[in-house]
Amino acid sequence: MDQVSAMKQIGKTTGIAGMLLALCAPAAHAEIERWQLNLTPGVTETAHAAYNMHMIMLWICVVIGLIVFGAMFLAMFRFRTSRGAVPDVHWTHSTKMEIVWTIVPVLILVVMAIPATRTLVFMMDTRDAEMTVKVTGYQWKWRYEVLDFEGQPQSVNFMSTLDFESNKTRMLRSGLDPYAVPNYLLDVDKPLVLPTDTKIRFLFTAEDVIHAWWVPDLGWKQDAVPGFINEAWTRIKIPGTYRGQCTELCGKDHGFMPIVVRAVPKSEFTQWLAQNSRPGPQAIAAAAPVPAAAAIAPAPAAVAPQTTATP
Numbered sequence: 032m033d034q035v036s037a038m039k040q041i042g043k044t045t046g047i048a049g050m051l052l053a054l055c056a057p058a059a060h061a062e063i064e065r066w067q068l069n070l071t072p073g074v075t076e077t078a079h080a081a082y083n084m085h086m087i088m089l090w091i092c093v094v095i096g097l098i099v100f101g102a103m104f105l106a107m108f109r110f111r112t113s114r115g116a117v118p119d120v121h122w123t124h125s126t127k128m129e130i131v132w133t134i135v136p137v138l139i140l141v142v143m144a145i146p147a148t149r150t151l152v153f154m155m156d157t158r159d160a161e162m163t164v165k166v167t168g169y170q171w172k173w174r175y176e177v178l179d180f181e182g183q184p185q186s187v188n189f190m191s192t193l194d195f196e197s198n199k200t201r202m203l204r205s206g207l208d209p210y211a212v213p214n215y216l217l218d219v220d221k222p223l224v225l226p227t228d229t230k231i232r233f234l235f236t237a238e239d240v241i242h243a244w245w246v247p248d249l250g251w252k253q254d255a256v257p258g259f260i261n262e263a264w265t266r267i268k269i270p271g272t273y274r275g276q277c278t279e280l281c282g283k284d285h286g287f288m289p290i291v292v293r294a295v296p297k298s299e300f301t302q303w304l305a306q307n308s309r310p311g312p313q314a315i316a317a318a319a320p321v322p323a324a325a326a327i328a329p330a331p332a333a334v335a336p337q338t339t340a341t342p
């Protein structure tokens with residue numbers, strides 16, 4: 032099922048039956064399924080961590096909900112006036128009880144905060160990345176630059192824009208049927224290809240206004256802010272095509288700058304890397320013949336600006 036019809040389906044899916052199904056459904060699938068209400072578990076380590084955190088919190092809330100509502104409904108049913116119940120005026124001002132029902136929720140919150148903080152720290156730790164990708168947001172497209180891969184500097188640098196079919200169809204009075212376009216508004220001309228089982232560090236920035244890069248299956252979104260570098264990382268476990276969108280209102284075509292990530296095994300990725308690399312200034316300089324005077328003259332100390340941000 033594609034994302035658009037899945038969203039419509041989710042919109043229609045209400046009621047206890049749907050909720051029960053969502054709670055019972057096995058969660059080992061990246062695709063959105065019919066009747067699904069729960070989060071998708073995603074395809075990366077961080078997405079799985081966020082999903083597991085969500086499930087732990089959900090079940091803690093379910094247990095609390097059952098206890099609180101159970102006690103409430105039991106009290107309302109068993110101690111109702113029609114059965115001759117008389118209010119217990121002494122119990123309503125029990126200091127001991129008030130201390131207990133203040134301290135117990137605080138303890139529950141502390142217990143919840145420990146694994147949540149640990150997960151957040153794990154999600155923000157970009158150290159030991161095997162690859163760096165710089166993502167720059169533009170009105171209304173994305174630039175991807177592979178800066179390094181397995182310790183080697185890379186020179187892949189390209190723009191990724193809305194695919195031609197979607198763009199043609201979205202035009203006012205185009206007369207074309209959006210339902211006839213596969214992945215309408217969710218496809219690009221050039222997807223970002225990434226290797227699976229590789230820790231990839233992303234650097235986000237923007238050229239004009241604030242954008243945000245979001246691929247739900249990766250498990251996070253990150254703002255791309257002009258003049259700032261934001262970080263994130265991923266390690267994709269399952270090969271596949273993952274779609275996302277800009278999620279910061281960035282102008283009139285904000286809805287027309289989708290993201291497509293194609294995760295492929297490492298061997299396939301290295302091929303893509305070789306095919307899409309373009310010679311950088313250093314490679315061009317190395318290939319050019321060295322003028323005789325320059326070869327003899329002592330080289331001035333080069334002061335190269337540092338282009339790679341350190342964490």
Ligand SMILES: [Cu+2]
Pocket residue numbers: 168169171241242243277278279280281285288
């Ligand atoms: Cu944008």
